[in-house]
Amino acid sequence: NAGVMQNPRHLVRRRGQEARLRCSPMKGHSHVYWYRQLPEEGLKFMVYLQKENIIDESGMPKERFSAEFPKEGPSILRIQQVVRGDSAAYFCASSPGDSGEKLFFGSGTQLSVL
Amino acid sequence: GQSLEQPSEVTAVEGAIVQINCTYQTSGFYGLSWYQQHDGGAPTFLSYNALDGLEETGRFSSFLSRSDSYGYLLLQELQMKDSASYFCAASGGGGNKLTFGTGTQLKVEL
Numbered sequence: 001n002a003g004v005m006q007n008p009r010h011l012v013r014r015r016g017q018e019a020r021l022r023c024s025p026m027k028g029h030s031h032v033y034w035y036r037q038l039p040e041e042g043l044k045f046m047v048y049l050q051k052e053n054i055i056d057e058s059g060m061p062k063e064r065f066s067a068e069f070p071k072e073g074p075s076i077l078r079i080q081q082v083v084r085g086d087s088a089a090y091f092c093a094s095s096p097g098d099s100g101e102k103l104f105f106g107s108g109t110q111l112s113v114l
Numbered sequence: 115g116q117s118l119e120q121p122s123e124v125t126a127v128e129g130a131i132v133q134i135n136c137t138y139q140t141s142g143f144y145g146l147s148w149y150q151q152h153d154g155g156a157p158t159f160l161s162y163n164a165l166d167g168l169e170e171t172g173r174f175s176s177f178l179s180r181s182d183s184y185g186y187l188l189l190q191e192l193q194m195k196d197s198a199s200y201f202c203a204a205s206g207g208g209g210n211k212l213t214f215g216t217g218t219q220l221k222v223e224l
Contacts, residue, residue: 042214056211101145101205105156
């Protein structure tokens with residue numbers, strides 16, 4: 001049973017480019033969460049999605065960031081016009097239900113903005 | 115909003131017992147979880163407490179006191195492989211998201 005799959009593992013972008021981060025949840029999981037982590041810091045909540053719906057995006061910047069979880073295919077976190085401050089590790093997690101107490105995390109995407 | 119506080123670093127010797135504390139301030143609190151993260155890798159779930167008291171899972175135990183807004187993770191018979199970051203996380207606060215603490219770096223020495 002494959003775990004949460006994230007790709008790419010590492011992503012390098014120049015300032016002003018777009019970054020697309022992909023996340024395939026565990027089989028049978030319909031709830032996806034995105035978190036951002038800076039070095040030596042905790043995980044900061046960004047957005048919580050169910051299939052085709054954004055449930056809570058209170059942690060996501062209003063500009064340049066968007067997320068989707070279509071009926072078919074992976075969840076996508078999209079960052080437009082990246083800036084150096086966007087450099088971080090972005091983790092995706094999934095859960096089978098909406099209780100949220102046990103999340104299964106992917107290995108993350110390390111975004112580096114030059 | 116929600117906030118969770120943990121010590122930034124704890125050092126212990128192999129074979130010892132260590133306790134990592136977590137205090138939280140949340141609204142609509144449901145429960146407290148603990149996660150382990152090695153060297154920036156995928157955080158992995160360790161335990162969850164929704165009720166007051168101690169939950170034991172092998173060498174790891176977790177405790178919650180809702181009245182004190184406090185919990186801890188207890189690691190027994192420490193091994194070198196336990197060197198990692200440990201995060202407490204609170205669920206609730208008007209949504210299903212987990213809010214994570216700043217993490218405790220555990221160093222296990224010989």
